[in-house]
Amino acid sequence: MTVFDRLFADSTLSQLQEKDARDPLAHKRQEFKLPQGVVYLDGNSLGALPLSVPARLAHVAGEQWGEQLIRSWMANGSTSVGAEAAQDWMNLPDRVAAKIAPLIGAHAHEVAVGDSTSVNIFKLLAAALHMAPPGRRVILTEADNFPTDLYMAQGLNALLGGRYELRTVPGDELEAHLTDEVALTLLTEVDYRTGRKLDLAGLTAAARRQGILTIWDLAHSAGAFPVDLNGAGADFAVGCGYKFLNGGPGAPSFLFVAARHQDSARAFLSGWMGHADPFEMAREFTPAPGARRYVVGTPAVLSLSALDAALDVFADVDLGQLRAKSLSLTDTFIELMTPLAARHPLTLVTPHNHDERGSQVSYQHPQAREVMQQLIERGILGDFRTPDILRFGFTPLYHSHADVWRAVQGIRGVLEEAGPA
Numbered sequence: 147m148t149v150f151d152r153l154f155a156d157s158t159l160s161q162l163q164e165k166d167a168r169d170p171l172a173h174k175r176q177e178f179k180l181p182q183g184v185v186y187l188d189g190n191s192l193g194a195l196p197l198s199v200p201a202r203l204a205h206v207a208g209e210q211w212g213e214q215l216i217r218s219w220m221a222n223g224s225t226s227v228g229a230e231a232a233q234d235w236m237n238l239p240d241r242v243a244a245k246i247a248p249l250i251g252a253h254a255h256e257v258a259v260g261d262s263t264s265v266n267i268f269k270l271l272a273a274a275l276h277m278a279p280p281g282r283r284v285i286l287t288e289a290d291n292f293p294t295d296l297y298m299a300q301g302l303n304a305l306l307g308g309r310y311e312l313r314t315v316p317g318d319e320l321e322a323h324l325t326d327e328v329a330l331t332l333l334t335e336v337d338y339r340t341g342r343k344l345d346l347a348g349l350t351a352a353a354r355r356q357g358i359l360t361i362w363d364l365a366h367s368a369g370a371f372p373v374d375l376n377g378a379g380a381d382f383a384v385g386c387g388y389k390f391l392n393g394g395p396g397a398p399s400f401l402f403v404a405a406r407h408q409d410s411a412r413a414f415l416s417g418w419m420g421h422a423d424p425f426e427m428a429r430e431f432t433p434a435p436g437a438r439r440y441v442v443g444t445p446a447v448l449s450l451s452a453l454d455a456a457l458d459v460f461a462d463v464d465l466g467q468l469r470a471k472s473l474s475l476t477d478t479f480i481e482l483m484t485p486l487a488a489r490h491p492l493t494l495v496t497p498h499n500h501d502e503r504g505s506q507v508s509y510q511h512p513q514a515r516e517v518m519q520q521l522i523e524r525g526i527l528g529d530f531r532t533p534d535i536l537r538f539g540f541t542p543l544y545h546s547h548a549d550v551w552r553a554v555q556g557i558r559g560v561l562e563e564a565g566p567a
């Protein structure tokens with residue numbers, strides 16, 4: 147039996163199933179809808195459906211909207227805001243923020259939920275540039291950062307008369323560019339193409355030594371492994387509700403503003419739902435306490451409700467176990483893929499080093515788009531990213547090591563059909 151055959155032998159599968167039997171998170175899979183005949187490896191794009199969400203949405207629509215109508219904005223049924231009002235929809239963003247905060251090493255009052263990640267990036271860029279020491283004219287980011295991060299910085303800079311330089315450098319050169327010219331860094335902790343994880347704590351410390359403000363994009367981090375923003379001394383952050391937090395398509399994004407900055411980090415998108423007393427209908431904006439000031443318009447109650455229900459999955463999850471499971475899954479995938487990479491034009495672009503790896507594994511392949519299309523037709527749902535990336539996302543809450551084995555079997559089938567390189 148060749149090494150190649152051994153990796154796909156049933157004995158390998160049974161060894162992985164024994165590992166699954168010892169998995170302290172194995173039971174969490176039961177809390178998700180996972181279609182039969184599919185190995186879903188795209189939770190880094192859209193998380194799977196938590197089974198609690200449909201019932202919650204039905205209740206919000208049928209009872210709260212359908213029966214209670216306008217009374218649902220406040221739990222006491224009125225629409226006038228009284229200090230004693232124990233509000234419901236009105237403070238749903240705050241309840242969701244309180245559930246996200248422990249996942250990112252933040253206090254509840256440092257987190258606001260609403261809008262998209264793109265819009266929240268714009269809010270934080272505006273606030274941070276307004277706070278930055280005069281004379282600092284550089285926004286430092288990665289050349290391969292997610293496009294919307296770059297576009298938001300370009301758009302705001304245009305609005306500000308082009309006074310800033312958007313300096314894009316390769317990830318491994320970032321620290322060398324942390325100088326006193328730089329106003330802020332806008333960095334994504336986990337690269338959406340390669341799954342490479344930056345040293346958030348190390349880069350944040352280096353930036354602070356130079357008086358540089360940090361904005362972290364946690365789209366591929368929050369819910370995938372522990373993040374400790376306050377432990378690192380981060381200033382600002384954003385993240386997606388629909389990836390590893392499993393809030394559903396278009397789920398609201400979150401943002402983080404460290405408490406020490408909230409009085410100086412102006413909410414330039416100063417909407418009425420960020421006012422200290424929205425129904426006062428005052429002519430002047432008075433910011434609400436804490437990060438609530440960065441909530442802008444009427445909360446997207448249906449999407450927020452789905453996210454609120456989805457976040458309950460994390461209530462009994464040890465984030466250290468989550469990270470250990472994620473690394474075990476990605477290690478297993480890389481190991482099983484190794485003999486395929488020796489026979490086919492596959493190049494691993496995700497770091498082997500655990501400290502530099504998020505919760506996805508990516509390979510370059512010259513026909514990546516076509517290969518991924520064939521994999522999806524076989525029920526192996528990863529995704530393709532330009533120019534030539536096969537991307538496989540691993541969600542420790544609902545994946546097993548047996549899933550990894552099945553995925554590699556499917557990849558083997560597609561590649562072997564095409565014949566060895």
Ligand SMILES: Cc1ncc(COP(=O)(O)O)c(C=O)c1O
Binds near residue numbers: 295365
């Ligand atoms: C790193 C990163 N930032 C931001 C986004 C998207 O932001 P939005 O929620 O505004 O579409 C994504 C992908 O969805 C992403 O991967």
Ligand SMILES: Nc1c(O)cccc1C(=O)C[C@H](N)C(=O)O
Binds near residue numbers: 190191338365396
């Ligand atoms: N965010 C997405 C979306 O809103 C619709 C369709 C796909 C996506 C994505 O997967 C983008 C994602 N940020 C990425 O990592 O490429």
